[in-house]
Amino acid sequence: MRRALAAIVVMALTSVTGCGRSRPNVLILVMDTTRGDRVSINGYARPTTPRLEEWAKSSVTFRNAWAPEGWTGPTHASLFTGLEPRRHGFVEGNRPFLGEEATTLAERLKDAGYKTACYSNNWVVSPEWGLTQGCELYEAMYKVERTATPARETHRRALAWAVERKAAGEPFYLFINDIEPHVPYAPPRDVAQRFLPQGVDEDELQAAMKFNHPDGMGYIFGAVEVSDERIRLFSDLYDAEIAALDAEIGSLLDGLSAAGILDETLVVITADHGENLGDHGLLDHKFSLHRTLTHVPLLVRWPGDFSAGRTVDDVVRLEDIAPTVLDVLGLDRKGLDGASLRGDVSGRLAYAGWGAWRRAEEEMRRLYPSGDLTPLFLSIEAVTDERHHFMRYSDGREELYDVVADPAEVNNLAASEPELRDRMFARLRR
Amino acid sequence: METSSESKPRRAWVVGLLIAGLAVLGGFGYWLTIPTPPPADATTNPSPAILKFERDGFRYTYHVPTRFESLFELDKDPHCLNNLALEQPERTRAMRQQLEHDIGVVNLQDLERDFQEHIDKLRALGYL
Numbered sequence: 001m002r003r004a005l006a007a008i009v010v011m012a013l014t015s016v017t018g019c020g021r022s023r024p025n026v027l028i029l030v031m032d033t034t035r036g037d038r039v040s041i042n043g044y045a046r047p048t049t050p051r052l053e054e055w056a057k058s059s060v061t062f063r064n065a066w067a068p069e070g071w072t073g074p075t076h077a078s079l080f081t082g083l084e085p086r087r088h089g090f091v092e093g094n095r096p097f098l099g100e101e102a103t104t105l106a107e108r109l110k111d112a113g114y115k116t117a118c119y120s121n122n123w124v125v126s127p128e129w130g131l132t133q134g135c136e137l138y139e140a141m142y143k144v145e146r147t148a149t150p151a152r153e154t155h156r157r158a159l160a161w162a163v164e165r166k167a168a169g170e171p172f173y174l175f176i177n178d179i180e181p182h183v184p185y186a187p188p189r190d191v192a193q194r195f196l197p198q199g200v201d202e203d204e205l206q207a208a209m210k211f212n213h214p215d216g217m218g219y220i221f222g223a224v225e226v227s228d229e230r231i232r233l234f235s236d237l238y239d240a241e242i243a244a245l246d247a248e249i250g251s252l253l254d255g256l257s258a259a260g261i262l263d264e265t266l267v268v269i270t271a272d273h274g275e276n277l278g279d280h281g282l283l284d285h286k287f288s289l290h291r292t293l294t295h296v297p298l299l300v301r302w303p304g305d306f307s308a309g310r311t312v313d314d315v316v317r318l319e320d321i322a323p324t325v326l327d328v329l330g331l332d333r334k335g336l337d338g339a340s341l342r343g344d345v346s347g348r349l350a351y352a353g354w355g356a357w358r359r360a361e362e363e364m365r366r367l368y369p370s371g372d373l374t375p376l377f378l379s380i381e382a383v384t385d386e387r388h389h390f391m392r393y394s395d396g397r398e399e400l401y402d403v404v405a406d407p408a409e410v411n412n413l414a415a416s417e418p419e420l421r422d423r424m425f426a427r428l429r430r
Numbered sequence: 431m432e433t434s435s436e437s438k439p440r441r442a443w444v445v446g447l448l449i450a451g452l453a454v455l456g457g458f459g460y461w462l463t464i465p466t467p468p469p470a471d472a473t474t475n476p477s478p479a480i481l482k483f484e485r486d487g488f489r490y491t492y493h494v495p496t497r498f499e500s501l502f503e504l505d506k507d508p509h510c511l512n513n514l515a516l517e518q519p520e521r522t523r524a525m526r527q528q529l530e531h532d533i534g535v536v537n538l539q540d541l542e543r544d545f546q547e548h549i550d551k552l553r554a555l556g557y558l
Contacts, residue, residue, distance in 0.1 A: 102509075124552070
């Protein structure tokens with residue numbers, strides 16, 4: 001109440017004097033597990049993100065954005081710090097959390113006088129993994145009873161917090177992790193019907209909606225059989241999850257707009273990684289750095305700098321988001337691996353790494369004693385430019401794709417294009 | 431002359447009002463700086479799920495949910511990017527035992543009971 005009164009007085013004074021232009025708020029929203037090629041803002045044929053398409057008209061859409069890892073922990077750490085995993089250290093085999101030595105965007109903005117909050121639907125985006133450093137308010141939304149659209153309650157609370165900050169005249173940093181596209185693929189029934197084939201078998205559908213991480217790992221180890229029909233259902237349900245989340249994001253942006261907050265807020269909408277849906281013989285998001293996992297959506301909205309419906313096809317990466325925020329706010333961004341997305345972004349490379357997942361060995365041996373657990377012990381390095389994507393596994397296998405001509409990455413050029421292979425190999429972070 | 435004698439009290443009024451206005455603004459500014467209590471669910475960092483112990487220029491860390499331990503040489507590696515736990519098992523074990531002693535547990539895995547919900551959920555999701 002006191003803060004609200006103070007805010008009214010300050011706003012009155014600044015409007016009279018004409019000075020004191022407020023600092024932009026920051027909203028970063030992660031659509032957990034959302035593939036870059038499955039959002040219609042990037043040209044996907046199915047209408048998975050119609051609301052984002054509307055907002056994209058007043059934003060910049062980066063259609064070639066890449067994540068530096070294949071799972072939640074390291075990618076969020078890179079998003080928050082602007083550092084590659086090799087420099088923030090949240091890497092399998094080094095330490096499975098973000099250390100207190102790292103400085104997060106929330107910490108930087110808190111030091112700059114911002115109010116900071118994190119609403120997380122993912123158990124890994126939590127204090128237990130060091131990822132909430134700098135967040136004055138942390139809401140573990142994953143502990144709230146899960147509905148078909150957890151984003152709805154998350155956004156309701158986040159919007160209320162933002163409106164309070166607006167009333168108090170406090171600039172804010174708001175981070176939201178939405179979980180819908182992550183397994184289990186269980187979208188609201190009405191949304192699912194828009195993507196599922198006619199006459200789908202109800203038992204088969206129910207089984208598909210219960211599929212979870214360990215099942216996906218069992219499939220990769222050859223210990224769990226999954227029919228092609230069921231994988232097609234995964235794909236349809238996954239699209240429906242993205243569409244359900246898109247609607248909720250649209251409502252959140254509507255709410256911010258109605259509250260007079262949106263045009264005062266730098267909005268970043270992206271994903272931490274993608275998902276394999278039978279691609280490359282894989283399910284889930286492990287043991288791979290294929291484009292299905294590392295290509296993510298990225299939309300940035302800020303009147304003036306990131307507006308007018310522009311699209312950018314140059315390579316950019318999650319590490320660029322923190323420096324972009326700091327650049328817009330006029331704060332120091334020295335020493336970060338990422339670079340601001342303001343201005344020319346051409347000629348950049350994106351790097352990725354996958355650390356051997358040895359720590360899951362005990363549990364996987366218990367679950368799948370007959371499975372081939374080889375993938376648990378492999379690490380992968382990758383680099384991509386605007387045209388080619390190169391991956392090298394620790395067992396010596398290599399994959400090289402022309403992602404423009406072959407976006408599904410089915411035609412491996414590593415053996416047939418030795419000069420290109422050598423050039424990309426030399427670009428790896430070694 | 432009449433005009434001049436009338437302007438003095440008017441000027442005094444203006445100065446008085448300015449002083450009063452500045453005082454009000456100053457008090458208002460001070461009032462704004464009084465810290466308000468943090469929200470009830472504010473998070474402390476670092477999390478108790480991440481333990482650390484430092485001795486002789488080394489840092490030992492233990493992550494309760496994953497049972498993962500690391501060892502870093504702080505002078506050479508202040509950002510903790512090069513885990514030496516496998517290279518220096520004796521030092522790692524000694525520092526783990528010291529940490530267990532300091533926090534009063536027989537085994538660091540005993541701490542998992544404080545994070546059981548978190549661990550069970552992550553295991554079900556295939557993260558552990």
